[in-house]
Amino acid sequence: MNTTQNKGLLKRLEKPLAITMWDFSWLLSEGFGDIDKALDELVERGYDAVRVDVFPTALDHFMRTGETEYTYPGTGEDTIWGNYNEVTWNTPAMVEKMMRGLIDRGIAIGISTWVRWAKQENTNVDLDGVKAIWDNAIRFLEERDLMHNILYIDLMNEYPRNHTFTWVYSEAINQASRETTGMEHMATVEELKFDAFEAKVWKKISVELLDYFHDKHPQYDFTLSLVKMMYDGDIEQYVAVDKLDTLDPHLWFAFHPELAEKYHLGAAGRHNEQDLIQMDQELEADWQAKKDSYIQWMDEKITE
Numbered sequence: 001m002n003t004t005q006n007k008g009l010l011k012r013l014e015k016p017l018a019i020t021m022w023d024f025s026w027l028l029s030e031g032f033g034d035i036d037k038a039l040d041e042l043v044e045r046g047y048d049a050v051r052v053d054v055f056p057t058a059l060d061h062f063m064r065t066g067e068t069e070y071t072y073p074g075t076g077e078d079t080i081w082g083n084y085n086e087v088t089w090n091t092p093a094m095v096e097k098m099m100r101g102l103i104d105r106g107i108a109i110g111i112s113t114w115v116r117w118a119k120q121e122n123t124n125v126d127l128d129g130v131k132a133i134w135d136n137a138i139r140f141l142e143e144r145d146l147m148h149n150i151l152y153i154d155l156m157n158e159y160p161r162n163h164t165f166t167w168v169y170s171e172a173i174n175q176a177s178r179e180t181t182g183m184e185h186m187a188t189v190e191e192l193k194f195d196a197f198e199a200k201v202w203k204k205i206s207v208e209l210l211d212y213f214h215d216k217h218p219q220y221d222f223t224l225s226l227v228k229m230m231y232d233g234d235i236e237q238y239v240a241v242d243k244l245d246t247l248d249p250h251l252w253f254a255f256h257p258e259l260a261e262k263y264h265l266g267a268a269g270r271h272n273e274q275d276l277i278q279m280d281q282e283l284e285a286d287w288q289a290k291k292d293s294y295i296q297w298m299d300e301k302i303t304e
Contacts, residue, residue: 006150007219009108010246017108017151019049024116026052027094028072028083035094038056039101049151050102051110051248054199056137061121063136082116089226091118092140099146110248112139112154112225115164126167127205130155131212138217152221152246155209159224160202160238172201199237210243221245251301253294259286 011244020042032038040102042050062304074085102109117123125133134155142148156163160172176197206224224239225248235241253259263283286295 009203017049018047023114024053027118049108053113059140060133060136062092065222103148108149152223154225156220158227172198175201202238
């Protein structure tokens with residue numbers, strides 16, 4: 001097995017890749033159906049890269065315990081991702097099947113996670129726990145010769161807010177509280193202020209994570225994906241940009257002020273199936289009417 005060819009793969013590309021995003025829904029949602037068919041259709045539509053959730057928390061748990069079945073709680077109808085109903089999968093086997101399917105089709109891979117904890121897994125992990133999770137996930141994939149065509153490993157999706165390793169939030173909030181008031185309190189994601197105190201903690205955490213994985217796994221490129229639209233000010237306040245092997249900024253049309261207000265993530269509480277169908281029809285009309293201005297806005301954001 002030769003994994004050294006992954007290092008610097010992005011820098012060696014001769015042409016841009018068309019990359020799509022497969023969050024945890026590829027496993028948990030019925031919408032993806034037959035994985036082999038979904039992969040074939042991915043290629044048919046012209047995609048040659050995918051950023052995909054490899055469920056590292058489940059792979060870590062499997063490597064430590066040998067347990068193969070994982071049960072994921074249903075989220076109900078108040079969601080547009082994942083599974084409405086509780087589902088149980090042999091997650092390690094499905095990850096192996098999906099990764100082998102990508103490799104067999106020559107699709108480039110960005111490994112990531114949105115973190116959907118199964119009932120069997122421990123969700124209360126500190127930074128050492130995050131390191132152990134990814135170490136074991138990488139070992140799982142290496143032992144099965146699945147680390148081919150790896151563009152990067154995204155350690156935390158949309159850092160620092162959307163990755164669901166909740167200890168990172170609480171650590172930032174509590175350190176900020178200790179520095180400003182001398183007291184610690186129960187932290188929740190809703191309390192994130194993106195202020196200078198929290199930013200300092202987040203940047204320190206990013207340095208520790210990236211230094212650790214660069215030292216432990218030098219054959220791969222690592223990043224923390226970012227949503228620049230979330231922050232007021234320079235992203236370098238929050239993350240050690242100089243230590244990222246690639247920038248993975250997420251710039252969505254859904255962040256356009258007009259589109260965000262009316263449509264983003266089921267705006268105005270529109271979550272059920274009929275509401276989503278109506279919202280899709282309204283969005284299509286909006287897009288056709290203002291397509292040029294939306295594209296101009298996106299071009300400006302990419303340039304920025």
